[in-house]
Structures are given as C-alpha cells and as structure tokens.
Amino acid sequence: MAEGTGEVVAVPASGAANGLNNGIGGTSTPSNNPLSRKLHKILETRLDNDKEMLEALKALSTFFVENSLRTRRNLRGDIERRSLAINEEFVGIFKEVKEELKSISEDVQAMSNCCQDMTNRLQAAKEQTQDLIVKTTKLQSESQRVEIRAQVADAFLSKFQPIPNYIHNQYMSFLKPKNAVFISEDFFKALGRVKQIHNDVKVLLRTNQQTAGLEIMEQMALLQETAYERLYRWAQSECRTLTQESCDISPVLTQAMVALQDRPVLYKYTLDEFGTARRSTVVRGFIDALTRGGPGGTPRPIEMHSHDPLRYVGDMLAWLHQATASEKEHLEALLKHVTAQGVEESIQEVVGHITEGVCRPLKVRIEQVIVAEPGAVLLYKISNLLKFYHHTVSGIVGNSATTLLTTVEEMHLLSKKIFFSGLSLHTSKLMDKVELPPPDLGPSSALNQTLMLLREVLASHDSSVVPLDARQADFVQVLSCVLDPLLQMCTVSASNLGTADMATFMVNSLYMMKTTLALFEFTDKRLEMLQFQIEAHLDTLINEQASYVLTRIGLSYIYNTVQQHKPEQGALANMPNLDSVTLKATMVQFDRYLSAPDNMLMPQLNFLLSATVKEQIVRQSTELVCRAYGEVYAAVMNPINEYKDPENILHRSPHQVQTLLS
Amino acid sequence: MATAPYNYSYIFKYIIIGDMGVGKSCLLHQFTEKKFMADCPHTIGVEFGTRIIEVSGQKIKLQIWDTAGQERFRAVTRSYYRGAAGALMVYDITRRSTYNHLSSWLTDARNLTNPNTVIILIGNKADLEAQRDVTYEEAKQFAEENGGFMLKVNIKMGENVEDAFLEAAKKIYQNIQDGSLDLNAAESGVQHKPSAPQGGRLTSEPQPQREGCGC
Numbered sequence: 001m002a003e004g005t006g007e008v009v010a011v012p013a014s015g016a017a018n019g020l021n022n023g024i025g026g027t028s029t030p031s032n033n034p035l036s037r038k039l040h041k042i043l044e045t046r047l048d049n050d051k052e053m054l055e056a057l058k059a060l061s062t063f064f065v066e067n068s069l070r071t072r073r074n075l076r077g078d079i080e081r082r083s084l085a086i087n088e089e090f091v092g093i094f095k096e097v098k099e100e101l102k103s104i105s106e107d108v109q110a111m112s113n114c115c116q117d118m119t120n121r122l123q124a125a126k127e128q129t130q131d132l133i134v135k136t137t138k139l140q141s142e143s144q145r146v147e148i149r150a151q152v153a154d155a156f157l158s159k160f161q162p163i164p165n166y167i168h169n170q171y172m173s174f175l176k177p178k179n180a181v182f183i184s185e186d187f188f189k190a191l192g193r194v195k196q197i198h199n200d201v202k203v204l205l206r207t208n209q210q211t212a213g214l215e216i217m218e219q220m221a222l223l224q225e226t227a228y229e230r231l232y233r234w235a236q237s238e239c240r241t242l243t244q245e246s247c248d249i250s251p252v253l254t255q256a257m258v259a260l261q262d263r264p265v266l267y268k269y270t271l272d273e274f275g276t277a278r279r280s281t282v283v284r285g286f287i288d289a290l291t292r293g294g295p296g297g298t299p300r301p302i303e304m305h306s307h308d309p310l311r312y313v314g315d316m317l318a319w320l321h322q323a324t325a326s327e328k329e330h331l332e333a334l335l336k337h338v339t340a341q342g343v344e345e346s347i348q349e350v351v352g353h354i355t356e357g358v359c360r361p362l363k364v365r366i367e368q369v370i371v372a373e374p375g376a377v378l379l380y381k382i383s384n385l386l387k388f389y390h391h392t393v394s395g396i397v398g399n400s401a402t403t404l405l406t407t408v409e410e411m412h413l414l415s416k417k418i419f420f421s422g423l424s425l426h427t428s429k430l431m432d433k434v435e436l437p438p439p440d441l442g443p444s445s446a447l448n449q450t451l452m453l454l455r456e457v458l459a460s461h462d463s464s465v466v467p468l469d470a471r472q473a474d475f476v477q478v479l480s481c482v483l484d485p486l487l488q489m490c491t492v493s494a495s496n497l498g499t500a501d502m503a504t505f506m507v508n509s510l511y512m513m514k515t516t517l518a519l520f521e522f523t524d525k526r527l528e529m530l531q532f533q534i535e536a537h538l539d540t541l542i543n544e545q546a547s548y549v550l551t552r553i554g555l556s557y558i559y560n561t562v563q564q565h566k567p568e569q570g571a572l573a574n575m576p577n578l579d580s581v582t583l584k585a586t587m588v589q590f591d592r593y594l595s596a597p598d599n600m601l602m603p604q605l606n607f608l609l610s611a612t613v614k615e616q617i618v619r620q621s622t623e624l625v626c627r628a629y630g631e632v633y634a635a636v637m638n639p640i641n642e643y644k645d646p647e648n649i650l651h652r653s654p655h656q657v658q659t660l661l662s
Numbered sequence: 663m664a665t666a667p668y669n670y671s672y673i674f675k676y677i678i679i680g681d682m683g684v685g686k687s688c689l690l691h692q693f694t695e696k697k698f699m700a701d702c703p704h705t706i707g708v709e710f711g712t713r714i715i716e717v718s719g720q721k722i723k724l725q726i727w728d729t730a731g732q733e734r735f736r737a738v739t740r741s742y743y744r745g746a747a748g749a750l751m752v753y754d755i756t757r758r759s760t761y762n763h764l765s766s767w768l769t770d771a772r773n774l775t776n777p778n779t780v781i782i783l784i785g786n787k788a789d790l791e792a793q794r795d796v797t798y799e800e801a802k803q804f805a806e807e808n809g810g811f812m813l814k815v816n817i818k819m820g821e822n823v824e825d826a827f828l829e830a831a832k833k834i835y836q837n838i839q840d841g842s843l844d845l846n847a848a849e850s851g852v853q854h855k856p857s858a859p860q861g862g863r864l865t866s867e868p869q870p871q872r873e874g875c876g877c
Binding site: 248289310311318326385 | 727775
C-alpha cells in the first residue's frame with residue numbers, strides 16, 4: 001500500500017529532490033537510485049491524509065496489543081485467520097440473504113402469474129363488452145339528437161302556441177259559449193299573441209313543415225275569428241249603453257276599436273252601433289232642449305223663443321253646433337289609437353250619421369219659421385245665419401255631404417228663395433199700380449218704402465257673419481231684384497209728364513236711390529250706373545232751362561233765325577222780326593234777365609232735392625244762354641247783316657254778359 | 663293606461679265673453695295649447711277648445727266656447743250662453759272702454775245663463791302694467807257691487823291663466839258638492855230626468871249641452 005502511494009508522488013517535487021541530492025551525494029541523479037526513490041516516497045507520504053492507512057492501523061491496534069517478536073512473526077497468520085473468520089461470517093450472512101431473495105422471487109413469480117391471469121380475464125371481458133360499448137355509443141348519440149329535437153320542438157311550441165297561463169284562460173274563454181263576455185287586458189294580450197302566431201306561421205309554410213303550418217294557421221284563424229266575434233259582440237253591447245249625455249269612452253273600448261280595425265266589417269258595424277246610440281241620444285237631447293230646457297227650466301226651453309225667429313233658429317243651430325263638436329270629440333276619443341287609414345273620414349261619416357237624426361225636427365221647425373214669412377229683413381237675416389252655421393258646422397264635420405249640412409243648406413236656400421220671392425212680390429206690386437208722381441216731383445211713397453226696405457236688408461247683411469265673397473254675390477242679386485223694378489217703376493210713372501217734370505222727377509228718384517246705396521259696400525257699379533242716368537236727365541234739364549230763359553226774353557226766335565240764316569237769304573236786318581227795333585226791345589227784356597237771373601228759373605228746378613244738382617243746372621244753362629247771346633251778337637256786329645249802328649242795338653259785349661251772369 | 667285622460671267624471675262648459683280685442687282667444691289658446699299666440703285673428707262667431715283638469719282628485723273635462731267680441735256677432739254668440747257652468751268675462755286693463763262695457767256683458771251673462779253659473783272677471787294684459795288704465799281696486803269694487811262674483815284681475819299671459827280656469831272649476835265643483843241638496847228643495851216641482859245622477863241644477867251644468875237641455 002505504501003509503495004502505491006509513493007509512486008504516485010514520485011514524479012513532481014524535483015526541486016526538493018535536487019536539494020536533497022545535493023546534500024547527500026552531489027553527483028548522482030535522483031531517479032536512478034531506487035533507495036532514494038523509496039525514501040522519497042516514504043517521506044512524501046502523509047499519514048494523516050491516508051484514511052485507509054489509518055483504518056488499517058486502527059484495526060491492527062485492536063488485536064496487536066503486544067509488540068513482541070512472536071507476535072510480530074505471527075502477525076501475518078493472525079491477520080489471515082481473522083480474514084478467514086470474517087469471510088466465513090460473510091458467507092453465512094449472504095446465505096440468509098440469498099434465502100430471503102429466493103422467497104421474494106417466488107412471491108414475485110406468483111404475482112406475475114396472478115397478473116397474467118387477470119390480464120387474460122380482462123381481455124376476455126373486454127372482448128365480451130365490445131358489443132355493448134358500440135351499442136351504448138350509438139344510443140348516446142341518438143339521445144343527443146333527440147334532445148336537440150326536443151329543444152326545437154319547445155321553441156316551436158313557444159312560438160306557435162298561446163301558452164302562458166293568463167293567456168290560457170282567455171284562450172279557453174274564446175271557445176266558451178257566448179254568455180258572460182268579459183273583456184279585459186288579458187283578452188287583448190291573448191288576441192295579440194294569436195295574431196302574432198298567425199303571422200309567424202307563414203314562415204313555416206315556406207319550409208317543409210307545411211302540414212304543421214297549415215294546421216296551426218287554421219287553429220289560429222279559428223281562434224281569431226272566435227275572439228273577434230266575441231270582441232265585436234262585447235263592443236256592440238258596450239256601445240249600446242253609451243246613451244248618456246256625457247259619453248265616457250272606456251279605455252277597453254278604445255282598445256277594442258284598435259283590435260277591431262283588423263276586421264273592417266266588424267269595425268264598421270261597431271262604429272255604426274256607436275253612431276246609432278249617439279244619434280238617438282242627440283235627438284233626445286235636442287228635443288229636450290227645445291221643449292224642456294235645462295233642469296229646473298234654466299236655461300229656458302228653446303221653443304220659448306219661437307216668437308223671435310232669429311233667436312229661435314240661432315239657438316237651435318248653436319245647440320247643434322255644440323252637440324256636433326262634442327260628438328266629434330267622443331269619436332276622437334274612441335278612435336284615438338286606431339292606426340288604420342281614413343280615421344278622419346270615418347269620424348266625419350259617423351258624426352254625419354249621429355247628427356242625421358236631428359235633421360228632421362230641425363227642418364220642420366225652421367221651415368215653419370220661414371214659411372210663416374216673418375218679413376223680408378228677418379228672412380234675410382235667417383238666411384245669413386243659416387249660411388254662417390253651414391260654414392261653422394262644416395268646419396267640424398268636414399265638407400262631406402252629411403245630412404245635417406245638407407239640411408242647413410236646404411233651409412238656407414229655402415229662406416233665400418222665400419226672401420227673394422218676397423222681394424219680387426213687393427216690387428211687382430209696385431209695377432201693378434204705378435202712381436203718378438207727387439206734385440212736388442219728389443220720390444213717390446212707394447219708392448221711399450222700397451228704399452227703406454232695401455236699406456234694412458243691406459244693413460242686416462252688413463252685420464251678418466257671412467264671408468265677403470258670398471256677401472258680394474248676394475248683394476248683386478238683392479240689388480238687381482230691387483233696383484231694376486224700381487227704376488222701371490219710376491220711368492213708367494214719369495212717362496206721362498212733360499220733359500222738365502219728367503227729368504226733375506227722375507233726377508230726384510235716382511238721387512234718392514244713389515244716396516241710399518252709397519252707404520253700403522259692393523255698390524260701386526250700381527252707383528256709377530245711377531250717376532250716369534242722373535247725368536242724362538241733367539242734360540235734359542239744362543237744355544230745358546236754357547231754352548226756357550231764351551223763350552222768356554224773346555231771344556229764342558232771334559237765335560234760331562241767326563243759326564239757320566244762310567248768306568244767300570240776304571242781310572239779317574232785312575229778315576222779318578230781326579230789325580233793329582225788335583232787337584232793341586228784346587235787349588230790354590234781356591237786361592231785365594241780367595239784373596235778376598234767379599227769377600227766370602223753371603219752377604221744376606225748385607223741386608230738386610239736391611242743391612248741388614240744381615246749382616249745376618243753373619250754371620250750365622247760363623253758359624248755354626251766354627253762348628246763344630254770343631252768336632247773336634256776332635251776327636249783328638257782322639257788317640254783312642247791314643245793321644246800322646250795331647253797338648247801339650246790342651250795347652253789351654258777350655264778355656260783359658258772362659261776367660254779369662257768373 | 664294611456665287612455666286615462668278620457669276617464670273624466672264631469673264636463674264643465676265654459677264660455678268666454680268680453681269686448682273685441684281683449685284677448686279672449688289668446689286666453690283659450692294659452693290654456694288649451696299652453697302657448698302664447700301673438701296676433702290672434704278675430705274670432706268668427708265662436709270657437710271651441712277642450713282640456714282635462716283635475717279638481718279634488720276628480721278629472722273634469724272643460725269644454726270652452728270662445729265667442730267673438732265684435733258687436734255684429736252678438737246675435738250668434740248669445741245662443742252659446744245656454745247651460746254654461748262658467749263664464750269668463752274678460753276686459754283689457756289697458757283699455758277703459760272694455761271695462762266700461764262689462765256691465766252689458768254681465769247683463770247678458772245673467773240673463774242667458776242660469777243663476778248658478780260661476781262668473782269670473784278677468785283683467786287681461788297685466789304684463790302691460792305701464793299702460794294700465796283700470797286699477798285693481800276699481801275692478802274689485804265693480805265685482806263687489808255686482809254680486810261679488812269671482813275676481814281675477816292680474817292675468818299675464820301664461821302666468822295666471824291656468825288659475826282662472828282652475829278656480830272657476832273648483833267653485834263649480836264645490837257648488838255641486840254642497841249645493842245639490844238645497845237646490846233640489848228650491849226646485850221642487852221641476853221636471854227632472856230620473857237618471858240624472860244628483861238631480862240638482864248644478865249637476866246638470868257639467869253636461870249642460872246635453873243634459874242641460876236634454877234630460
């Protein structure tokens with residue numbers, strides 16, 4: 001052992017070996033000397049680091065207790081003996097171990113056999129269950145498929161069956177006998193659901209599920225029909241009860257109308273039912289208002305005022321106007337959620353139906369009033385009132401031809417007709433007995449009366465409520481109905497008079513008409529025409545007045561002769577009655593006229609009602625006189641006419657005359 | 663439910679009267695549409711509006727007839743006084759003439775409506791305070807001298823309009839509540855419709871147009 005260690009250490013540490021060699025021999029090389037090598041080896045050995053050595057020594061120290069020669073000799077044997085004993089012990093122990101291992105091995109073998117056996121059995125079992133597993137797998141996938149189907153079916157049912165409970169009750173009640181109908185919120189939910197299903201089913205029909213689709217559809221259609229019929233009956237009976245004055249439309253009824261709009265026929269019938277109920281209510285209300293008045297007699301019954309036709313008719317129409325407005329409100333409340341087209345039209349139609357009932361009593365009464373001929377003015381006012389209400393009520397019921405409007409219009413036309421026939425009668429009476437003009441040539445009493453009537457009529461029209469254009473049309477008719485016969489009457493009655501009298505009378509009559517008309521609107525044309533006629537008669541009067549003056553002062557003959565004189569007849573001075581003596585005498589008369597022209601007025605002119613007209617006649621006739629004098633003067637001054645000393649005969653120039661007369 | 667506004671217990675008929683140009687149509691429009699309408703055209707004959715209000719928990723439908731103020735419509739408008747439960751008599755505080763005519767309007771209202779009609783005096787256009795021509799005290803005195811009907815003289819557009827209509831309705835409702843009994847007594851011997859709920863004259867006012875005339 002020591003040698004092995006020594007060899008390992010031999011190669012390094014040459015330095016130290018060198019040093020040692022130098023100390024001992026000096027000339028020999030360290031590697032060549034085995035002793036030195038051994039020595040080195042021993043020296044190099046570090047005992048404290050060599051555990052094996054330490055162990056060996058320690059073991060040695062246990063039995064080598066006596067360091068003697070004998071023991072040193074026997075050491076090897078001792079050691080070998082000990083080694084043998086130890087090995088024997090070893091063998092004994094390993095034998096046991098081997099036995100143990102052998103039994104373990106047997107156990108393991110047994111286990112292995114057991115496992116093998118199990119494996120075999122499992123294998124067999126596996127082979128046996130294979131079939132089962134395949135079957136199970138199949139079943140599983142089947143069950144999955146079935147589950148999906150169930151879900152689909154559920155979805156289908158929830159979509160196409162009126163399932164929820166609250167609905168179910170209603171759903172059942174659809175099919176119950178017809179008694180005890182009670183319509184509630186749930187009814188509409190159920191109905192909505194059924195309707196929805198009916199709509200959804202259409203999708204089904206597009207797929208392969210046509211049979212189911214058709215069946216469901218049929219079922220739903222049946223339910224719907226039953227429900228609608230039920231709803232209709234309910235709504236109908238509900239409407240029948242709406243005969244109170246104040247008609248409170250229940251929300252359910254409003255909803256019923258919304259639902260019923262899908263069945264136009266039922267919807268219409270329900271509305272008709274409503275209309276009929278309200279119609280009789282309105283009629284009853286109207287008759288009560290007419291005959292009973294309010295509770296306790298206030299306000300008093302309308303018929304209490306039948307002696308005052310205008311108020312009577314006005315009150316009736318006002319009542320109807322208010323009733324119509326209320327009925328329209330009721331209908332609007334009833335149909336406010338209805339979305340179908342033409343709601344406005346059907347409201348108007350039903351209002352028309354409702355108000356139809358009052359038409360007869362209204363017509364009878366108004367006719368009585370009109371036929372009693374309360375006088376032209378009143379008739380005219382009534383006619384205008386009717387027109388006003390026609391306008392007002394049509395604002396509510398629209399322009400549809402409702403009976404109420406037609407009746408009012410009819411009454412309006414009737415009153416107008418009677419009015420005009422009254423007027424015509426009045427004027428034709430004028431023509432029947434034309435009076436002679438009064439001595440003062442003023443307007444006749446018949447004219448005055450008629451004009452008074454006309455004034456009243458026009459005044460009442462003025463305060464009426466009829467729109468402007470309609471009023472204008474009426475005016476034209478009234479005016480032509482009254483004025484034309486009047487003019488005719490005046491002309492006829494003046495026909496037997498002399499020219500001046502006739503003209504004066506006509507001017508006076510026309511003037512009266514003109515001043516009457518001037519107060520009113522839309523009379524411009526008539527006024528113009530009257531003015532034109534007045535002017536025509538004025539011309540006559542002016543000429544009359546001029547010739548009157550000329551005749552009175554003797555200038556007339558002279559003037560005519562001067563005008564007709566032709567040069568070949570010779571000088572004027574030689575004509576009969578145109579000699580200077582006659583002329584001088586005429587000039588004396590003329591001077592008298594010049595000094596006081598007012599004395600030479602025709603007596604008729606003083607009868608003229610209008611001072612302006614009279615003034616105009618005087619002025620223009622004076623101008624004519626001046627012109628005549630001017631012509632005579634020019635003729636006399638003309639030397640051809642051989643007057644001697646003409647300035648002496650006519651000592652005033654036309655200019656002077658004009659100045660004097662103006 | 664959405665239809666609730668149509669469930670009313672009463673209908674009150676109102677009439678608005680007063681000179682032309684005092685703002686009657688504006689009042690109506692303000693009340694029914696809640697909007698101020700500048701430049702109201704002259705009313706032709708009568709116009710009509712409704713609104714549902716609530717008094718003491720009762721829904722009441724007001725049916726308001728707005729009459730034309732122009733003299734030429736008087737004959738027509740007089741027919742609308744029948745069975746009015748409330749009359750709003752309007753004048754313009756900036757125009758004394760409209761105030762001066764009140765007595766003739768009042769006469770009409772008294773003659774043509776029933777004794778229980780609630781008459782309310784309304785001084786309109788209080789927003790034009792600077793041009794005020796009729797004092798509050800005057801109007802108050804007028805109201806007292808003429809039987810103490812209700813007075814409401816400070817209407818500015820949009821402010822007190824509501825009050826005027828509501829107070830009239832309250833008064834009418836109150837009359838129905840406490841007046842029906844002795845009204846019955848006063849009216850004994852007068853025909854009543856058996857179905858009329860409370861029989862009294864006042865009860866009829868709410869539905870004057872039909873019940874009033876039509877019991």
